[in-house]
Amino acid sequence: xxxxxxxxxxxxxxxxxxxxxxxxxxxxxxxxxxxxxxxxxxxxxxxxxxxxxxxxxxxxxxxxxxxxxxxxxxxxxxxxxxxxxxxxxxxxxxxxxxxxxxxxxxxxxxxxxxxxxxxxxxxxxxxxxxxxxxxxxxxxxxxxxxxxxxxxxxxxxxxxxxxxxxxxxxxxxxxxxxxxxxxxxxxxxxxxxxxxxxxxxxxxxxxxxxxxxxxxxxxxxxxxxxxxxxxxxxxxxxxxxxxxxxxxxxxxx
Numbered sequence: 106x107x108x109x110x111x112x113x114x115x116x117x118x119x120x121x122x123x124x125x126x127x128x129x130x131x132x133x134x135x136x137x138x139x140x141x142x143x144x145x146x147x148x149x150x151x152x153x154x155x156x157x158x159x160x161x162x163x164x165x166x167x168x169x170x171x172x173x174x175x176x177x178x179x180x181x182x183x184x185x186x187x188x189x190x191x192x193x194x195x196x197x198x199x200x201x202x203x204x205x206x207x208x209x210x211x212x213x214x215x216x217x218x219x220x221x222x223x224x225x226x227x228x229x230x231x232x233x234x235x236x237x238x239x240x241x242x243x244x245x246x247x248x249x250x251x252x253x254x255x256x257x258x259x260x261x262x263x264x265x266x267x268x269x270x271x272x273x274x275x276x277x278x279x280x281x282x283x284x285x286x287x288x289x290x291x292x293x294x295x296x297x298x299x300x301x302x303x304x305x306x307x308x309x310x311x312x313x314x315x316x317x318x319x320x321x322x323x324x325x326x327x328x329x330x331x332x333x334x335x336x337x338x339x340x341x342x343x344x345x346x347x348x349x350x351x352x353x354x355x356x357x358x
Contacts, residue, residue: 111136114187119197121148123298127327133161138187170224176231193232196247206261221266241285248292254357278347289337294353297327321354
């Protein structure tokens with residue numbers, strides 16, 4: 106592995122499992138000090154254990170991104186623990202679906218907006234507040250191919266929330282690039298995470314489904330999504346501003 110992030114502090118939300126955990130592990134493998142965050146302390150402890158077992162450095166901070174006071178405290182504790190914040194990955198999100206637009210439950214709609222949209226805004230505001238006074242940084246928001254790039258029946262709420270993340274990423278990128286803060290997004294398709302499993306579906310079932318549903322013929326590996334995030338966060342992507350990088354095997358092409 107390279108050492109692109111040696112000496113840098115990286116914050117990853119939603120890092121207790123799935124793509125967030127894979128991303129945190131990838132940053133640590135390239136030399137970063139990583140703060141992993143989420144709502145469940147036990148899974149965060151597992152992520153820290155995996156990083157440390159591989160020789161990396163990490164700390165866990167529980168937080169709910171839907172609460173602005175939590176994201177402010179999360180950034181404060183990140184800086185307190187490792188001395189700064191150079192990269193942030195806003196990955197925390199939830200999935201709700203299974204109902205048409207005309208019958209979509211309002212409580213599920215509000216929950217999606219609170220976590221997937223307001224949660225990203227809360228995170229951005231706390232991260233930007235630190236970065237603008239400390240030499241800038243890089244932020245990567247995790248969106249989805251659903252919403253900004255394709256639609257599917259029964260997923261109105263989730264699609265709207267992720268389309269909003271894509272739009273918010275572009276707006277924030279223009280607002281803050283002058284302060285040395287690069288903001289971009291990665292939009293995965295079905296990847297190696299529990300969120301991409303249909304109700305009652307096993308991982309083997311998902312692989313069979315994706316053989317026909319994806320031009321690539323398989324589900325996207327978690328490390329492939331993580332690699333895209335690391336690229337956008339790295340100096341190699343210095344001219345990437347407001348990019349929404351789709352990693353879905355060609356499904357939305």
